[in-house]
Amino acid sequence: MADNIDFSMKALLTPWRRLLAEREFVVLMLSNLVLGMAYSFVVPFYSMFGTIEVGMSNWTFGVFMTITTLAGIGISTALARWSDTRFSRRSILLLGCLCGALGYGCYAYVRSVLWLTVIGSVALGISSISFAQLFAAAREAMGRHGIPQSEAPLYMNIFRLLFSLAWTIGPAISAWVMIHAAYEGIFLVCAGLFALLFVIVLLFIPHRPPPAANAATRLPLTQVLRRPDLLCYFAAMALVFVCVTMGMMGLPLMILRTLGGNESHVGIAYSVAPVFELPFMFWFGLLASREHPGRLIRLGVIIAIAYYVLLFFVREPWHIYPVQILSAAMIAIVSGIAITFFQSYIPDQPGTATNLYTTANRLGSTVGYLAFGTLAEVLGYRAIFLVCAGLCGAAFLLLWLAREKHEHPAA
Secondary structure, eight states: OHHHHHHHHHHHHHHHHHHHTSHHHHHHHHHHHHHHHHHHHHGGGHHHIIIIISOOOHHHHHHHHHHHHHHHHHHHHHHHHHHHHTSOHHHHHHHHHHHHHHHHHHHTTOOOHHHHHHHHHHHHHHHTHHHHHHHHHHHHHHHHTTOOGGGHHHHHHHHHHHHHHHTTTHHHHHHHHHHHHHHHHHHHHHHHHHHHHHHHHHHHSOOOOOOTHHHHHOOOHHHHTTSHHHHHHHHHHHHHHHHHHHHHHHHHHIIIIISOOOHHHHHHHHHHHHHHHHHHHHHHHHHHTTSOHHHHHHHHHHHHHHHHHHHHHOOSGGGHHHHHHHHHHHHHIIIIIHHHHHHTTSTTOHHHHHHHHHHHHHHHHHHHHHHHHHHHHHHOHHHHHHHHHHHHHHHHHHHHHHHHHHTSTTO
């Protein structure tokens, strides 16, 4: 028993000690925390902002989010390619942070659907590259500091853990800010956090040109996706993020309009999951160093099915709180281990590889935004979660079809 406790403590403390001993890792972890806090202030309230504050219909809001997300996919794909071949990650991160500060600052005051679409497509489209670039920079830093490839899932999950840590308090604080300063307040705080991230990157992340060899060896995204197994994983992740997006948009509106809750209930609901995400991310990171990540991704999708089925049956706002524990387990896998899984396909181009994951995320989000408006109008908010359970079932089927080839020991 004592030996098992010693092993567990060593497994828990060793990676943290290693990360905290290097300034580069500390800066990247702090950057993840700040970026996570920025998004935690606005993401839970996007659907409320569009439909209640701006006055869009559910369908119009879906179209609005579809346009801005498609613009972000195009812009981030180009920027990811350039970060691997032409410009330093520092330059791309500075651009993303600057545009995030400007874009969310404008969102605080603009209420024209047309101008919100322009700002969201251009400024926030550029800022969306920040997440992928931070994780690409973390993967490169691991190589420079001698962290073994087999331990990459654990360390990458720790970086993702810092992003989730912000969500343990961010939504609750943003709910308080919105009650006292309305939507202007939460968007201005988000803009300020992007400005803070800009300063951190400017002062503490050095300029490192991409290796010249990358320009010659880079594979186009279309060529990478010709692998049937990878295409199945890409499509499955896109389906999962269709559900994540519809759930993210539908949950606050169901709390307010179906269950009779208020903004505080929304803030609490979105704060519960990150508390559990932290230990889940560390635990699944340890498992991923021993098990093939593909098996864990399938487990995450099974958990997602259970999560959405249970949300369909809730009858009071507080019923949602314990169900959010399943959301934490799902997110710990599909938003943590899955990043390392995609990076393993293109190890010499972490920017492109991470963007492959985020492209699946954004494509799923695009469909989710558009489908949400139609489904909410026709079926209501509660039925959306039953649709999500069905889509996750389809994602599991794709993952099952792809399992044998990629999970062969030689893979």
